[in-house]
Amino acid sequence: MEPKQKNGKHEQIMSAAIRVFAEKGYFQSTIAQIARAAGVADGTIYLYFKNKEDIMAQFVNQQSKKFFDTFTSMFEGKQSAIERLKALIRLHFQVSQEDRYVALVYQVEMRRSDRLMKEDIKDALRMYHDLVGQIVEEGQQEGAIRHDVQIGLVKRMIFATVDEVITSWVMAGGKYDLEPLAEPLANLLLQGIQATPTA
Amino acid sequence: MEPKQKNGKHEQIMSAAIRVFAEKGYFQSTIAQIARAAGVADGTIYLYFKNKEDIMAQFVNQQSKKFFDTFTSMFEGKQSAIERLKALIRLHFQVSQEDRYVALVYQVEMRRSDRLMKEDIKDALRMYHDLVGQIVEEGQQEGAIRHDVQIGLVKRMIFATVDEVITSWVMAGGKYDLEPLAEPLANLLLQGIQATPTA
Amino acid sequence: MEPKQKNGKHEQIMSAAIRVFAEKGYFQSTIAQIARAAGVADGTIYLYFKNKEDIMAQFVNQQSKKFFDTFTSMFEGKQSAIERLKALIRLHFQVSQEDRYVALVYQVEMRRSDRLMKEDIKDALRMYHDLVGQIVEEGQQEGAIRHDVQIGLVKRMIFATVDEVITSWVMAGGKYDLEPLAEPLANLLLQGIQATPTA
Amino acid sequence: MEPKQKNGKHEQIMSAAIRVFAEKGYFQSTIAQIARAAGVADGTIYLYFKNKEDIMAQFVNQQSKKFFDTFTSMFEGKQSAIERLKALIRLHFQVSQEDRYVALVYQVEMRRSDRLMKEDIKDALRMYHDLVGQIVEEGQQEGAIRHDVQIGLVKRMIFATVDEVITSWVMAGGKYDLEPLAEPLANLLLQGIQATPTA
DNA sequence: CATGAATGAGTATTCATTCAT
DNA sequence: CATGAATGAATACTCATTCAT
CATH class of the missing domain: 1.10.357.10 (Tetracycline Repressor, domain 2)
Structure with a gap:
């Protein structure tokens, strides 16, 4: 029923990002850190978000x-x-x-x-x-x-x-x-x- | 007469930096931008400040x-x-x-x-x-x-x-x-x- | 089949580095020179080596x-x-x-x-x-x-x-x-x- | 009688330099370090030596x-x-x-x-x-x-x-x-x- | 969809050298 | 002669983004 994605990758990445942003600050956070926190590859983030x-x-x-x-x-x-x-x-x-x-x-x-x-x-x-x-x-x-x-x-x-x-x-x-x-x-x-x- | 600095380089740089920080945000500001805004060379900044x-x-x-x-x-x-x-x-x-x-x-x-x-x-x-x-x-x-x-x-x-x-x-x-x-x-x-x- | 690296980037970079070190001396060698000699981008070197x-x-x-x-x-x-x-x-x-x-x-x-x-x-x-x-x-x-x-x-x-x-x-x-x-x-x-x- | 210099600045700088080279290594030594060790200003070194x-x-x-x-x-x-x-x-x-x-x-x-x-x-x-x-x-x-x-x-x-x-x-x-x-x-x-x- | 290796532009910082005082 | 403030080229390293697999 979820029209967006099968598994919650989108949500998974976003909530990981928020955690990282919260800890390091937005500009200090890297895509790699977010990816690791989300348990996905760096590139995967760009399937769900245009950019940082x-x-x-x-x-x-x-x-x-x-x-x-x-x-x-x-x-x-x-x-x-x-x-x-x-x-x-x-x-x-x-x-x-x-x-x-x-x-x-x-x-x-x-x-x-x-x-x-x-x-x-x-x-x-x-x-x-x-x-x-x-x-x-x-x-x-x-x-x-x-x-x-x-x-x-x-x-x-x-x-x-x-x-x-x-x-x-x-x-x-x-x-x-x-x-x-x-x-x-x-x-x-x-x-x-x-x-x-x-x- | 000023015992601190001959000319106001310190002040000059700081106020330029504030202007740049104000415009771009701290993390988006570069030393080069600050130097240019202050009318000094990049290296000069490090004579007055330890780092950014x-x-x-x-x-x-x-x-x-x-x-x-x-x-x-x-x-x-x-x-x-x-x-x-x-x-x-x-x-x-x-x-x-x-x-x-x-x-x-x-x-x-x-x-x-x-x-x-x-x-x-x-x-x-x-x-x-x-x-x-x-x-x-x-x-x-x-x-x-x-x-x-x-x-x-x-x-x-x-x-x-x-x-x-x-x-x-x-x-x-x-x-x-x-x-x-x-x-x-x-x-x-x-x-x-x-x-x-x-x- | 090589479990370490797909292609021999690691070896490629190291042997290029040795060549450059040999020619210029360690301290005179730059990462950019090594990268060019190895035919990779500067950043690639840091995927295989912590630093110079x-x-x-x-x-x-x-x-x-x-x-x-x-x-x-x-x-x-x-x-x-x-x-x-x-x-x-x-x-x-x-x-x-x-x-x-x-x-x-x-x-x-x-x-x-x-x-x-x-x-x-x-x-x-x-x-x-x-x-x-x-x-x-x-x-x-x-x-x-x-x-x-x-x-x-x-x-x-x-x-x-x-x-x-x-x-x-x-x-x-x-x-x-x-x-x-x-x-x-x-x-x-x-x-x-x-x-x-x-x- | 010394045809070179009145005071031993030349000697003073050289021996300071040797001390610094010995401690840090030639490429790691800076002119500033040598000057400080010799008790002279950076610029003074260039009165006695063409360069490093x-x-x-x-x-x-x-x-x-x-x-x-x-x-x-x-x-x-x-x-x-x-x-x-x-x-x-x-x-x-x-x-x-x-x-x-x-x-x-x-x-x-x-x-x-x-x-x-x-x-x-x-x-x-x-x-x-x-x-x-x-x-x-x-x-x-x-x-x-x-x-x-x-x-x-x-x-x-x-x-x-x-x-x-x-x-x-x-x-x-x-x-x-x-x-x-x-x-x-x-x-x-x-x-x-x-x-x-x-x- | 997912990966992660590769890229290379971007940046803080250092330091030999110069030159006005 | 002596100074040291100023310079700016040089350089290691980072990281958002891409793309072949």
Whole structure:
């Protein structure tokens, strides 16, 4: 039924690549290392990927699609903006927790490639931003979010903070549990840190 | 009179390198490109830097020192924590605004090297984190910052958001003005985004 | 059928390298020259040798093994010490005569590397010395060799003289025949040059 | 009175060079290393030597001249051939013993340069050979040396053995005393090793 | 489909030599 | 004479990519 390949060579190579990228960094990784990690010959990689860059591109595409599909199917028009925001953060944490290699590449390696790689990669980040932006706007319409904040800054704050928390976790070796941080982080982002709620 | 170098070759090379790193990315930059950009011969670079990595390392060291010196001299024990936090953000914005190449390398290229480069680089980031952490703690003591927030998350939120705002600006080509964002960003971080100050 | 390499690339490269080493000297030889001489690409060399030094090391190992195997199989416990010594010299001459490049590298280039290269190379020379030493000792036991000579000096004299004769021949361009010198040389070494056998 | 230079810069550089050549090998030695060892600037070397190779060439010339002058002045037409041969060996040993660096370069480094360097160097070796040849011929005329030996082989045997003994000593670090070996070595070369003086 | 040997362009780094001071 | 900063040609080695088997 799989229209792509009989055996999971494609998946096999990609996941090996992600592991290698995670360990060495994208530019430091060699095709030979990926091939060995995947248990295939160097040349075989070129049967499934146009070139080294394409491995990263396909990974980002696939990963993004999966993420947004999950998110969409989970929350399509159901909850309040605040609830959806919390859910988004929680999903992001869950996904990262599930596969640290994926998270590492997604959080760290992918970033550096922004300006250097194809548009595909930028798109994934843009979609995330847009999603957050959408939620915030809806939140404002629902009256749950203040109107005197710059939406651009809010988007960035949320995106960056979630991102950073995951990256810290990834870089620390994934030693602690990520998901329990979702709730307090969401609250923090929403409520701010000041003692006296602005007059 | 300059006891270090007769002419500014060291500075000349470093700033050329930063420009090249900013444009191509660290790993994509070649010594030949840097040399050409600096108007010196390839070999000359090795009179001032141990190797390619050392260029980045020296840059980070110098930049960090400059940043922290400025910050320290500006605010030594003077203001409230909240004021100091705003000042830190403003300084960060100013510095970035002054030299987009520096900001680009500092924000983007340096990051990717975390796991790959010498400890020097990690140290700079750690110092920033610690500084933010310190300010937040003082803020709590001063009663200006709530006590029911996880200090680790707060640090990350502030660091990440400032970082992200600068990075966005850098990646966008530095087209708009950064400094005016300092005030609203500080407020946003402090006050949160929710309409109804937490019950 | 050859289990080692499909085609003789390994041999092809090594023998080209020896030719180049012989002509230019080890340190003056470049990988590019060797590659061209072998009719392969530069990179191909690194599929068969770890690095430039490894080419020399593998050559010395192979050559030594071949030499000692031949010697051992020829003379295992058969003849008198004097006969074995003559045979050793003759073999050394034969081998050199067969391939002047090999001899040149073995006699000249290898030497200079003594202090500079891996132990492998020293070992080969040591084995030769030991072999000569062994033969001389047996010769003394058999009563064919005087006991009032310092065995260390004898070893050195034999080794050095054979070596020098070959080296001269090599450096002269291999123009004359080496093997006919084996008999008179052996006699000379054994009998000395003085007219009146020491009183 | 010294027509060459006021201070001994020339000598200073040359002896530093020999030390460095002895330690690293000629091709592995750099001008910078020699300059540092001599306590002068890199450029200064080029005031006294045409280039790197010229340092070696001048060294060999000077050393050879010194050696032959000493030898000539010591033995001009005085002794028997046998005595002169012994004296030559003794002188060679003495000179080596006096300065191990000189010996090391002369014995080892110089050799490798044979085919690679200027004729000057070959000349020095040729002179030594000729000297030995001369002595042997005179010895034959005096009736002290057999006539049934090939003079070429005898020359080589003597040259090579003395050379080898010194080289061994040099490579061993000059730990033992060389001069006491002169007498037994001369005897060995002259008398051979066979127990029963060939019938 | 799969292989992995072969390729050769690409690159960091070294170092003999020059020359302005 | 002396310096040492500057040069840039030279070179070992790497690695993405191809293609004959």
